[in-house]
Every structure is written in structure tokens, then in C-alpha cells.
Amino acid sequence: MMAKYNEPLLNEIEEIEEEFLPEEIERKELNIPNLTEREVMKHFLHLSQMNYGVDTGFYPLGSCTMKYNPKLLERIAKNEKIKFVHPLQNEATCQGCLEIMYKLEKLFCEITGMDAFSLQPCAGAHGELTGMLITRAYFEWKGEGDVRKDVIVPDSAHGTNPASAKMAGFNVIEIPSKNGMVDLTALKEALSNETAAFMLTNPNTLGIFEKDILKIAEEVKKVGALLYYDGANLNAILGKTKLGIMGFDIVHLNLHKTFATPHGGGGPGAGPVGVKAYLEKFLPVPRIKKEGEKYKLDYNQPYSIGKVSLFYGNFAVLLKAYAYILRKGKDLEKVAEKAVLNSNYLMERLKRYGFEVPYNGKRMHEFVISLANLRKKGIRALDVAKRLLDYGFHPPTIYFPLIVEEAFMIEPTEDESKETLDKFAETMKKIVEEDINILKNAPHNMPVRRVNEAMAMKKQILTWKDISKLK
Numbered sequence: 001m002m003a004k005y006n007e008p009l010l011n012e013i014e015e016i017e018e019e020f021l022p023e024e025i026e027r028k029e030l031n032i033p034n035l036t037e038r039e040v041m042k043h044f045l046h047l048s049q050m051n052y053g054v055d056t057g058f059y060p061l062g063s064c065t066m067k068y069n070p071k072l073l074e075r076i077a078k079n080e081k082i083k084f085v086h087p088l089q090n091e092a093t094c095q096g097c098l099e100i101m102y103k104l105e106k107l108f109c110e111i112t113g114m115d116a117f118s119l120q121p122c123a124g125a126h127g128e129l130t131g132m133l134i135t136r137a138y139f140e141w142k143g144e145g146d147v148r149k150d151v152i153v154p155d156s157a158h159g160t161n162p163a164s165a166k167m168a169g170f171n172v173i174e175i176p177s178k179n180g181m182v183d184l185t186a187l188k189e190a191l192s193n194e195t196a197a198f199m200l201t202n203p204n205t206l207g208i209f210e211k212d213i214l215k216i217a218e219e220v221k222k223v224g225a226l227l228y229y230d231g232a233n234l235n236a237i238l239g240k241t242k243l244g245i246m247g248f249d250i251v252h253l254n255l256h257k258t259f260a261t262p263h264g265g266g267g268p269g270a271g272p273v274g275v276k277a278y279l280e281k282f283l284p285v286p287r288i289k290k291e292g293e294k295y296k297l298d299y300n301q302p303y304s305i306g307k308v309s310l311f312y313g314n315f316a317v318l319l320k321a322y323a324y325i326l327r328k329g330k331d332l333e334k335v336a337e338k339a340v341l342n343s344n345y346l347m348e349r350l351k352r353y354g355f356e357v358p359y360n361g362k363r364m365h366e367f368v369i370s371l372a373n374l375r376k377k378g379i380r381a382l383d384v385a386k387r388l389l390d391y392g393f394h395p396p397t398i399y400f401p402l403i404v405e406e407a408f409m410i411e412p413t414e415d416e417s418k419e420t421l422d423k424f425a426e427t428m429k430k431i432v433e434e435d436i437n438i439l440k441n442a443p444h445n446m447p448v449r450r451v452n453e454a455m456a457m458k459k460q461i462l463t464w465k466d467i468s469k470l471k
């Protein structure tokens, strides 16, 4: 009867339905709960609402630079002209993509003061490993491969630094910090003719700028070693100074931090590696070359360390970074200015509320407070972090860097408003005045209470569950 009422329309609806869920992909034999569309909708929408992200609230995860990612960049990455390009396509048919990568390499050279870049590494740690493999290849080429066995890292270094050096076959020597910075005396003692490289983040993981960087570079070079830059904190100095003039020989950048690509949960990211001219021949293949008006992939690099990832890296991430830099243009340095302003503002507010910030002076884009004095009351940094969840904040990084007791590492980023920073500071004050039992049992308002985080990673529940019954 309905068909008679409006047959053409009904046919159209059926067509749309078929397009929406084609019969050939329906798997009738699947053993899944027999639920209505509405129930499924409620379940998944509820799950999505349990998520927390940079788009939902303050996310001051120190060292990770969880800044806002403009939606324009996502639109650009989804562009029809780009999303169907295949990495196995003949290079003559993807000149546009090669041009973007070529120009992005040049922009990174301009921003960092390095001479050549490879966009291939897919994360910061991957960039570090690439940098360490270049270091090894360089000394092998010089005939010092058997001698240059050591890589030095400060005790404030991110764990991936020593891990990458070790994976590339080096011995790792850790040196202590002094007043939150590299201890020059300790560095000089550790440096020798066996040193291959010194790895450094500047500003370091305490958010302190290593003001002795030129002296550090001089000492490292005196023994013929290389200075490596971990770019996780580039956001603080973007457009203000260049790594090349600080004396770095190899650098990596974390595009998913400084250049606005969403991250967390494992990626996708990008960790391009830049080098001074004398190390260019060791960069991964293929290199992107321009011949006349044509771009090509060049594999003919006999000294190259080879390939470090499938194809050419995470192209969508590279594209977003390219668009971000072009869009910011000359205002790129404002990123650093606002990031540093926000960080110092919040640090001063927390200090006024009695929070202890080890080491004197101003900070760059992030700072680390110590909650050690709460330990007397039995309160740990973890308790405060969990309680912050109840107030709608993602907690900062905790227990890192290792040189600060009960560390709370806060990075507000340039995108946060004064109102958010004020609210966060007031909430911190309120939390540490609360009854200890409230803190110890936090979070109270979250979908799950305090979970065993190690086991949550290892024993995930991946099957369907009626979550209303899990509560």
C-alpha cells in the first residue's frame, strides 16, 4: 500500500539504505548482540562522551604540548586531491605531494637553521633513533666507529633519549644537573675522545632555557662529538632563535607537538630530522630532489643510513604542519611568546597559593612543581592528579622529570585563556585543602574509578559489554 502511495520515493530510500549498508558486506553469521539501532547508537555515543580531549578541556600534559589543532588543517588533510594518492604511484603523477614535502623541508631548514631535513621518521623517538644512526654512520665513515662508543644525556632527559642511543648501539652516560641545568663541570668530566654525542632538550624538561648552550656546544665540539637536539620543546622558542646558531648538529622536531597535529594514544605523528650540511649524505633515502621544474625521489645516496619507515613518512601529518606554518606566517613567533607567557602566569599563580617550584627563575613554555611537602599528610602527586579529573581537568604529567620529587609537570600551551588558567590554579588550591580520604579515593565522578593503569593497557576488554551494568 505504501509502495503505491509513493513508489519512486520508496525506491530511492531503499537505494540509499543499500548504499549505507551494502548487502554484500553484511555478515549474518556474526555472533554479536541482537540490538536495535537505537541501543547501538546510545552505546557508542555514550562511549564517545566518556572521552577527554584538547577540544573538551584543559590538557596541560607537560612535555607533550597538547595544543589545539585548528580544524582547518583536518579539512586540508582530507582534501580529495590528496587523500587518494598512493605511495606506490609513479612520481610523475604525484608532483604536488613531492613539492609540498620539498618545500616543507626548506621551511624546517629556515625555522631551525639546519641545512637539510628528512621527513621520514614518524615520531620524536623515531627521530632520535634516526639521529643516533646518523651519528654512528658519521663516525664509521670517519674511521672512528670503534672508538666513539658513548652518548651522554643529562638526568633531566626524556627516557626515549637514552633508549634511542642504546638501540643504536651506544653506551649511555648520564650526568647530573646543577640548578636545573646542565652541570658544565660534570659534562666536561664525562666528555672524552670516546664520546659520539651529547643529547639535549632546550628548554629542558624543567622548562628552563639552557643559557650556557654556546659553552656546551663548544665543549662537545672540542672532543669531536656531535650535539643532538631533542625537539619536543621547540614550541617555546619557535621563531625566536635557531638551533643551528646554538651549535646543534642533528635535531628532530615533533610535528605532533609544535606543529599542531592531534596526538595521544600512540599517534600518528612525525619526527623529521635535520642536520648540518656535512651530515646530509647520511640522511635516510629517498631524498626529495628538484631538477628543473620537476620533483623526484632520489635513492642514489651511497652513505645514507637507508630507509627508516615505510614509504615517505606520515604524509597527512606533514601536510598539516606545512599548512600550519603557512597559515601562521610571520606570526609563528607569537606561538612561543604566548606559550611562555601562559606558563609563567600559571606558575606565579600556583606559587602564590603555596605550591613549590624547585629551581629559581622564569620558565619557558612549561614548569614543574613539586608536591613533596604533601607527602607528610600522605598525599601523593597521583592523588591530586586523579582528583583533578573530578573537576573536569586532564591532569598534568606526573613523576617526570625524575629529578623532581612528586613532580607535576604543567604545560598550558599558547591556546589557553586566562580564565582557564585561573580556574585551574584555584582548583589546585581547593584540592590540596580537601579531606585526605576524598583525594585518596578520587576520581569520584568518572566512568571508571582508579584503575590499574599497567593492567588496563595489557588486559583490555575489547568485547561488547552493556556498560550501564558495568557502573
Ligand SMILES: Cc1ncc(COP(=O)(O)O)c(C=O)c1O
Residues within 6 Å of the ligand: 063, 064, 123, 124, 125, 126, 158, 160, 161, 201, 205, 230, 232, 233, 254, 269, 271
Ligand atoms: C622531551 C621529550 N623528548 C622526546 C619525546 C618523544 O617523542 P614522541 O612521543 O613523539 O616519540 C617526548 C615525548 O613526550 C618528550 O617529551
